[in-house]
Amino acid sequence: MTDYLRIDKIKHLPENAKNHDLGAIILSIKKYGFVDPLAINTTTGNDIDGNGRLDALRSMMLAGMPPPQDVKTDPDGMWLVPVHYISRPADIEKALAIALNRTNELGGWNAEILTRVLSDIATDGQLTGTGYDAEDVDNLIKDLNAPTTPSENAPKGGGVHTCPECGAEFED
Numbered sequence: 062m063t064d065y066l067r068i069d070k071i072k073h074l075p076e077n078a079k080n081h082d083l084g085a086i087i088l089s090i091k092k093y094g095f096v097d098p099l100a101i102n103t104t105t106g107n108d109i110d111g112n113g114r115l116d117a118l119r120s121m122m123l124a125g126m127p128p129p130q131d132v133k134t135d136p137d138g139m140w141l142v143p144v145h146y147i148s149r150p151a152d153i154e155k156a157l158a159i160a161l162n163r164t165n166e167l168g169g170w171n172a173e174i175l176t177r178v179l180s181d182i183a184t185d186g187q188l189t190g191t192g193y194d195a196e197d198v199d200n201l202i203k204d205l206n207a208p209t210t211p212s213e214n215a216p217k218g219g220g221v222h223t224c225p226e227c228g229a230e231f232e233d
Contacts, residue, residue, distance in 0.1 A: 063144075064145065065142060066144045068139060071099065074109050083113065086113050086116075087117045090114070090117055094130030098143035099115060100145060100146075102154050104151050105151050110161045128140050176198070
């Protein structure tokens with residue numbers, strides 16, 4: 062079950078190290094709604110997952126935009142933001158916030174699938190709000206189609222090489 066919390070009552074995590082592209086987040090929220098609730102730590106009241114989304118919502122509200130899909134308003138017009146509550150000790154919440162962001166970064170992308178999906182999305186006119194633009198898609202296509210070149214550290218051929226593991230020598 063989703064709970065809702067007044068936007069003016071939500072506290073940022075102090076010393077949040079993550080930078081955010083608010084323009085990209087706002088475009089995504091405007092297009093798809095607010096689909097990823099904030100995670101509020103009941104121990105401290107801090108938002109430990111969603112500081113960028115919170116900043117985007119605050120910017121949208123201050124700019125006089127209507128609340129996006131999935132954000133409600135209370136009788137005085139204040140935005141009510143979807144949240145879920147977790148309870149974690151205060152001394153781990155900064156580490157948890159970093160882990161939530163970093164583990165997403167570590168996964169990376171399958172370039173071939175990403176390029177194919179983004180190309181399809183672009184063809185359908187649905188690229189806005191994804192965080193990618195047409196130039197990004199063009200660059201991904203170029204990267205996939207670029208000829209592979211040997212590593213600078215790869216043997217050049219025609220010489221004697223020594224195995225760094227066992228010391229054995231071999232010729233090309």
